[in-house]
Amino acid sequence: MENALNKQAVSDDLMILNMGPQHPSTHGVIRFVITGDGEVMQRAVPHVGYLHRGIEKLAEGLPYPSFVPFTDRVDYLAAMFANHGYAMAVERLLGIEVPRRAEYLRVIVSELNRIASHLIGVGAMAMDIGAFTPFLHGIREREKLNDIIEELCGARLTYNYIRVGGVSFDFPQGLDAKIRAFLDTFEPLMEEFDRLITVNEILVKRCANVAVIDAETAKSYGLVGPNLRGSGVDWDLRRDLPYSAYPDFEFNVCLGRGFRGTLGDAYDRFIVRVQEMQESVKIIRQALDGLPEGEIKGKLPRKLKPAKGEAYGAVESARGELGYHVISDGTDKPYRVKIRAGSFNATSIVEHASRGLMIADLVVLIASLDVIAPEIDR
Amino acid sequence: MGSVSTYFENVKNAAVTIFEGMAVTLSWMFRRPITIQYPDRTPEPVKDTLPDRFRGILEVHIPACTACSACARACPIDVILVETQKHPSGKGRLLMRFDIDISKCMYCGLCTEACPTGCLRHTPVFEATGRDIHNLVVHFVDGPVVPYKHKKGRPVPASPPPGDIVQALLKPWDAEYVAWSPGEFVERDAGGGDGEKGAASPGKVEGGATGSGSG
Amino acid sequence: MVEEMNSPRVIEAGLEGGPGQGAVLWGKASYLLNLSRKHSLWYLLFATACCGIEMMQTGGPRTDLDRFGMVFRASPRQSDLMLVAGTITYKMADRVKLLYDQMAEPKYVIAMGSCASCGGLFQKSYSVLKGVDLIVPVDLYLPGCPPRPEALNDAMMKMQDIILSEDWRRKMTEKTEPRPQMGRGGILKRA
């Protein structure tokens, strides 16, 4: 492939430009080899694996519960989902029920995490386009969320909170009120954020009609989450393959709808994230109101030894379907854990979607897909 | 005609949205900043503002440690080393070493959940930068000690406030690495390790351990 | 400050050609140089994994690093300090070395977090570099997974202490080799 690329470059006088792996706008260590005719790209080929840490192989040597902290590092911007997906897969293998209260707590922390992740997502997108301020606003709000989650589970990024069979801690005294207070201040701040950047003419002009991905292509490339919904496919695991306590809540599934209907462009993906934060606020409020009393951890044997079988646990993470395919051979260690993450597919589409874009728009494309490196490489 | 009006519409939009964005930014000038003046100008030390559950650097309260190695087994990445030996008198065991490699630790909290007496815990200490990575191995036992024997209905020896033990053991950040070697076993009174002795011994053990820390 | 300038450490740093008036003068000049270097420590925005997020948070509004004159630079040519924030894989190791070589002397490295220090929780993994000190010399090791922003802040201040206490000329002529006790990086040998 690379050879073919080079040959073509020589014959057609194309320019080959390397971007990454250390580049501030690639969102982690990803490398893009851009073949361009001047400023217009023929394609940008992603080269990944610079953060391949072999998490799947490590899982094979660890008992089921001990692997949970490793899943934190699969998606460091929204580690709750990574915990949750794995816990769900193992619970399905074991065939155990999780107490209602634990499910509600899982939903609350997941949605808080979704807000935290999208804040970085939209902030970083604005930063890549050239507006630094929204990123700082995002970071500032994220600090408050980090404080809340730290009070709940003791860590800011790598939570190890959602365990197999339940969650590790109950709400400490007064956290409920703190979350509500945060939500009360967060909603006006979101309006302010919209005024600051979402309707900003420069951002709209920069994102609209850039890197259009139509619904068929999105499905074919296996895009998930906000990227898929930005292309107008109405699919959300929380609603369509309900898990945890999500059937109890009312929320909308946001679809990309720019000013002229769904296009699947960068702005649609941006706006989906902004709206999803507001939906998350709604879900958290409902979950706090309806938080049932009871246990936070199901009854588990001392040593987890699921019988032979395969389970697939998928959650709607901030970056879409985050699935764990866990294969058990009857021992206390998983035989194989396959992690299916949204960013993997989102990066694979870059080669297709970057055709004919300007080089400067590649940054917009990458940022709008909201990819993070460890989800691609694992 | 249409294109001209679109043109001016765009110009107007650009001006209005930029003005709005700038207004938002400017309004933050008159709000309370959230910057904390770490390290010395915070109202109270950052360490004290951290929540109880904060998972900082690990510490062991040795007088309450039963040397059961549950923590070492629970650790997925072998950060904890607990070494025991037979007591010279042939009765019971001796805790020879209790080392934690804080440079490798991932602060997941699995070990503290496994600890039966709660002597292993996360502390609010987070500043442990060092020039030499070998200094980031914390030796909690200076010489062989008799492990604590837990009996039902007896309170576990009271421990100092979290963070004090490990703070004393952490070497200065620019210290040269000095190879660690275990001290001699000091025979205590018979029945050492029961409740009262356990509660009385922390001063002794800690004193010794601190000595090694500074040396 | 005057007291600090007359401290033996500062004067010693300037004792090149024997004790004398000139040495003291040089000592003070060196101190001033170090002082200015210390307060404009620009770090390379080199985020590979989880620690990178905490690094951004540290640069963010709460633990504002700008207070110390530290700003991030995306280009290694403009930075004095490389914060290795996150896991380094073998595929990435060559690039890290390249980035380090591109930085201008005098340069410093902080290994932030467990992965950069010694491989951390991925030490058993087949693809992770077991400590960035195998390929570049590391000045400070910062434990944590990831460390809190305040911990990074603390490490940065210790970095400032190092800068203040050393002679920048000596730092430049010093051989930039990995710490001997940790084995040698192969890339260095090849270069």
Added chain:
Amino acid sequence: MHFDEIVARLRERFGDLVGEADEPDPARPSLLPGVFVRADSVTDVCRFLHDEPAMAFEHLSCITGTDFKDSIHLAYVMTSYVHRQVIALKVKLDRDDPSIRTVEEIWATANWNEREIYDLLGVYFEGHSDLRRLLMPDDWVGHPLRKDYQEQPDYHEIPTTRENPLGKY
């Protein structure tokens, strides 16, 4: 459509090519149901599952490659947006010379998934447009997810081990 019906439809259409299917486990109702097919029929079966309106598995979640010491299994985990269902299609491959037809033309995402499996397990995909290593460096030796994978002592002269500071005094 229930999983049993899907298997029945597949058997009706492809006959012997379809192998054993997972029985439902009453104690664990939410396990991933899977059905084995012969390796040489995988493109036809996938095409059928993707195109047939009653199935409409438009979304390939992932391809899981597993080394079962005597053979290598691939599991195509797929989701139907219309029918809200997840199933796995499995194939068994020879471990010494694993090779299978690509499904890239059905789901474009298979391209990268297959590259990953080629990289980590050494399965060859016939007809793949761009079969290179995806995650590991190009000069890497071996396929890490194989159960008998041996780590090299060094990579580009960087040692792959580190002494454990806990091991010595």
